[in-house]
Amino acid sequence: PFFKEYNAAVFPDETKLLAKLNANENPYGPSPMAVEAFKKSAHFGNRYAWKELFDLVDKIAVLENVDAKNIMMGPGSSDLLEKTAMIMFAEGGNVVSADPSYMSLIKVAEATGASWKAVPLKEDWSHDLQAMEAAIDADTKLVYICNPNNPTGSMTDHTELVDFCSRVSEKVPVFVDEAYMGFLEDGDTKSMVSLVNQGKDVIIARTFSKIHGMAGLRVGYIVAKETTLDKIQAVTRGGMGITYPSVFAASASMDDVEFKNKSRKLNAECREFVYATLDKMGYEYVPSFTNFILFPIEMDGEAFLEKMTAQQVGVRAFEVKGKNWCRVSMGTMDEMKLFAAAFEKVMV
Numbered sequence: 207p208f209f210k211e212y213n214a215a216v217f218p219d220e221t222k223l224l225a226k227l228n229a230n231e232n233p234y235g236p237s238p239m240a241v242e243a244f245k246k247s248a249h250f251g252n253r254y255a256w257k258e259l260f261d262l263v264d265k266i267a268v269l270e271n272v273d274a275k276n277i278m279m280g281p282g283s284s285d286l287l288e289k290t291a292m293i294m295f296a297e298g299g300n301v302v303s304a305d306p307s308y309m310s311l312i313k314v315a316e317a318t319g320a321s322w323k324a325v326p327l328k329e330d331w332s333h334d335l336q337a338m339e340a341a342i343d344a345d346t347k348l349v350y351i352c353n354p355n356n357p358t359g360s361m362t363d364h365t366e367l368v369d370f371c372s373r374v375s376e377k378v379p380v381f382v383d384e385a386y387m388g389f390l391e392d393g394d395t396k397s398m399v400s401l402v403n404q405g406k407d408v409i410i411a412r413t414f415s416k417i418h419g420m421a422g423l424r425v426g427y428i429v430a431k432e433t434t435l436d437k438i439q440a441v442t443r444g445g446m447g448i449t450y451p452s453v454f455a456a457s458a459s460m461d462d463v464e465f466k467n468k469s470r471k472l473n474a475e476c477r478e479f480v481y482a483t484l485d486k487m488g489y490e491y492v493p494s495f496t497n498f499i500l501f502p503i504e505m506d507g508e509a510f511l512e513k514m515t516a517q518q519v520g521v522r523a524f525e526v527k528g529k530n531w532c533r534v535s536m537g538t539m540d541e542m543k544l545f546a547a548a549f550e551k552v553m554v
């Protein structure tokens with residue numbers, strides 16, 4: 207692997223942050239309709255939410271245009287990334303994925319006994335699909351693709367990815383993590399979900415944590431072939447970890463189109479503001495398709511985190527391709543102004 211994440215020597219007390227821009231959360235959520243549904247249903251928290259969970263699955267199946275049998279729920283998509291890794295790599299093998307990318311599935315794969323075949327992103331920050339295909343060998347159990355990618359915010363060409371997933375999934379399952387797809391205006395047309403209906407062994411992860419603003423309420427799901435889900439569900443139950451009120455909050459949030467449109471629009475405005483701030487200061491950045499922006503800084507990552515934390519602004523820092531980078535999540539416009547002021551102070 208070529209990239210690493212910096213951690214501040216002292217973990218910041220997040221309650222002291224004026225702007226918490228370090229976890230790609232949605233600052234506007236949850237939707238008021240979701241909060242209302244959560245409150246109302248809390249009274250029934252003495253019950254298991256079996257029927258209610260099946261109702262949510264049916265509703266998601268309609269949205270995704272797949273059969274309910276193709277859906278597995280989890281308390282956030284992390285749960286499903288981790289479970290998939292534990293099951294797919296129970297007998298070792300390797301996982302092929304981009305470097306840098308989101309590490310949750312890869313870390314669990316490694317802890318389970320697999321090795322990581324890291325394939326650097328291309329110059330334009332898209333997945334090097336050709337090199338990834340070439341990296342697949344007899345021991346490869348899964349290919350992981352995060353699109354749009356974290357921590358870069360970059361996107362891989364849709365047609366090329368459809369082609370890659372269709373072909374490669376004949377040999378080995380392809381896991382496509384679409385956590386940030388909801389921030390795209392045309393996210394629905396960029397998903398890999400329709401490949402599942404074509405019988406392809408593609409597993410797509412989606413979450414209520416990002417565009418729905420429900421990171422703390424923990425709801426996510428994967429869409430996959432029934433036989434693939436059978437393998438995972440033979441060992442582990444997905445929806446068991448979701449609380450009764452969160453099931454209702456997710457369902458209500460699906461109906462609140464206005465909230466998602468608002469989140470998408472304000473997120474795009476904040477991105478433009480950060481681009482303008484960085485342009486003005488002479489910094490480059492990776493154009494973002496998500497709710498965060500990655501850009502190079504000329505300062506040690508750990509020192510940078512400490513200085514930003516001293517300004518009460520929480521961000522993340524990485525080393526990628528031998529350079530140091532800041533990843534800043536989009537908060538409210540007020541928070542982005544605090545970020546800009548802190549960044550200007552820290553970088554003088």
Ligand code: PLP
Pocket residue numbers: 229230281282283284285308352356383385386412413414415421425426
């Ligand atoms: N996938 C990606 C790419 C992420 O960035 C995150 C969270 O930041 C997740 C999955 C996990 O999110 P959750 O478990 O809240 O669904």
